[in-house]
Amino acid sequence: MAEKSDVPQGTLALMVLKTLDLLGPLHGFGIARRIEQISGDALAVNQGTLYPLLLKLEHEGAIASDWGTSENNRRARFYRLTRAGRKQLQTETGDWERTAAIVARFFAARTEDWS
């Protein structure tokens, strides 16, 4: 198995929200699996971080949960994006893109730009 990197600090919340936005209600295991799949198995989601994060997001009102049945007929808690969560996703996406653009500019910078 190839070495997987951990999810970068602070970005897991964004990934969870985006995953739920794209795929609709999912349970915890499903979210973890999707994130790993979307990243092309380059990321490993640490359960020790995921569940506290899910509870925190739910506590903040960005997501809500209902008990349902999983594909394997197991009782599971399904998380879905709330209206507030969608808004949060939009702002955070914007923030992230701006940050990424700034960082990209730094990488593109050359010495002559400073003279």
Add this chain to the structure above:
Amino acid sequence: MSWWERVFRRRTLNDELSEELNGHIEEKIEQLMRLENLSHAEARQAVLRAFGNPGLIATRSREVWQWPRLESFLADLRLALRRLRKSPGFALIVLLTLAIGIGANTAVFSVVNSVLLKPLPYPESDRLVSLWLQAPGAGIADFSEGLLMSPSMDLAFSEHNRSFQSMGIWSQRIANVTGLAQPEQVQSILVSDGVLQTLQISPLLGRWFSQQDQDPRGAKTIILSYGYWQRRFAGDRTVIGRSIQVDSQAREIVGVMPRGLRVVDHDFDVFIPLAPDRTNLDGPPFGFYGIGRLKPGVTIAQADADISNLLPLWMSLWPQGHYFAIWRITPTFRPLKKQVIGQVGSVLWVVMATVGLVMLLASMNVANLLLVRADSRHQELSIRASLGAGRARIARELLTESLLLGLLGGAFSIVVSYGGLRLLKSLGPAELPRLSEVALDYRSLLFTLLLSVFSALLFGSLPAIKHAYARASDALSRSTRTMSSSRTRNRSRNVLVVAQVAMALVLLISSALMIRTFLALRAVNPGFSDPAHVQTLRTAIPTSMVPDATMVTHIENDLTDRIAAIPDVAAVGFAAAMPLDGIDADWNQFQVEGKTYDVTRPQMYLFDYVSPGYFSALGIRLVAGRDFNWTDNYGLRHKVIVSESFARETWGSAANAIGKHAHESNRNPWDEVIGVVADVHQHGVDEKAPAIIYWPVLMYIPYIEKPTLGAERGVTFVIRTRRAGTETFLSQVRQAVNAINPNLPIAGVRTMQEVYSQSLARQSFTLVMLGIAGSMALALGIIGIYGVIAYAIVQRTREIGIRMALGAPRSGVKWMFVRSALTLAGAGIAIGLLAAAGLVQLMKTILFGIRPLDPVTFTAVPVILVAAAAFASYLPAARAAAVNPVDALKTE
């Protein structure tokens, strides 16, 4: 999730969380089985390994809806409470120790706080000063505190100074109030203009005294204290303007002072204007306490310099005033608070240090108990540590338990300190100033809280640190049955015992010094004998009641005869001042015939005026010659009696003194010495017996040029009887007084024994406090040593068994443990001796007849402690030696 869900649906939430996590694991297992073709067991193992600790994840997740710090603290608290409930004996001992220890400290702190730390109860009291002067040229070596003020000084200083906002003088006097039911002696205070202004306490009703009230020829006025107003007038607000008879003089009530007003820590019933006569001024009498309020920003040194400059002006107020230049009078003003507190400060600090030390000792015993308790949990704690509990987490749990104990003990201690203060107030030691202000206020409660927390940290930190830093592997292997305990295990307890012995030594040395002081004081012959059988009481005949001096003496003579006729009265007499009552009748020069005196260095002697029979009533030995008789008094024969030390110093022996002549000054005729009496410690047994010159009670007043008769109007009667202090005897005395004049009041009814005990109150109070603390310290120290040795023996039972199986003699085993106790005690004693040598310097002012570094005390006390340590360790050691080696090796 709402807050009530978080609180009340906690169980459901927890269940759901673990179900969710389990579900996750199951899904993952199935995924692995599917993708990697593993068996269920293999997949499960892989998943669990990757997943980490599900318990930890659950905990972290739960924290989202908890207040994590508070929750874990509450959990610790619940655990600690449960553990305490399970060992009520331990809890009781610890809580009782703490309640008494903290309570005693809070009580003493409340006293220190109210007496020493709080400002005096007057507005801006830090600007109040007590006006004392020094007169090194006056030859009065016994003026230990300095020279008091005189009315002429007050007039000169208050009108011309630049440093004081206001100043005044006052003195106390017993006044007779008649015309209101029973004649009554009341405590009156004579105040000059400026005293009330200086204190800045406004009257409750009416007004302060004005300039007019201070005119000796003006209207006579009086101000009542709150207490007297309530007592005599039931708080009637119409008293203003009414008149009462004070010393047979009608005085109009112009004001009532508010409740709780004390003047320099004295309670008074009535305030009377001093009304000095400006037309007839003189330097003396120097018998008035001066107080002043400094202008803002003026220092005491500046005030001293200011008044120094006014002394020439004062001396020019009357003819021959410049005589006083040779007295070299200099102001040495001091803060009023210092005056009020007096010498009690050193006693209180010693007591505070003492109870503080006892508290430390008690904390150490509690620490010891906690260490044993934590040791019994050693294995549990080690397992928890090896399972990942952090040091801080374990330390916090142990500290929570200590904190709980400390706070509970502190809560109970409030009852103890409250009770202690109530007791102190009901005992009302006369030596303690500002007692009425002592209370358990918010500062005391804050002190209790701080002390509780501090002592909890103190006794809790040792077990906490020890167990938090214990290495898990170490602990687990150590408690197996094949090993004996190691040295390090007992180190912290050993340190505690050394510290305890050191502190016990300090306390025991202090109390031993105090016992020696007390014995030395008791051994001093006060000059009078058998004080338990001497009744004393005061009475006064004011000029307004009986103007004629000879008449006054006749009345007093009649009273003496009537009292002498009461059954069982062996002797009776009276004097202007009796020993130990804090009054000095007079001070003056006394010049012996045939000696030349340096006028620039006058020598002053203590005078007293005594009736015939006074010496035999008090049991003061007549060394040579004879006592006064009434003929000496009425015949105005110039006779005088001197004390033994004066006779020896002047004429070589007591017998030589008889028939010799002396007088106050050149303008007085010679007086003949007719008797010499034993020296009396007039000012207390801890002070040198002064030379005293005794005069008859009726004589020409020596200071006045024109021959004027003077009688002693305020006198103390001393009655020698085996019925002293009994009610029946006192009522017979009252009848005798009533038969002479029903308007004569009686006050100060005490036996001489009470007077004597009271004069030793400061020393006996310190002795009792140190004695209690010392014995508690000794007991705690013995318990500490016993505990350490007994515990070590329990831990080393197997080792003892092996030693004895290999042939160690029983005495050798016993000695091994006693030796270790003696080593600890020795270390403690060495440290304690050093500490004591420093700390006893604090007691210097209380000690008498003994040096702080008394070699006997510093040898005897360590010997006692060594014996105590040997005893405390011998008991468990003997038990250890009685162990049967077979049993010892079999058990565990």
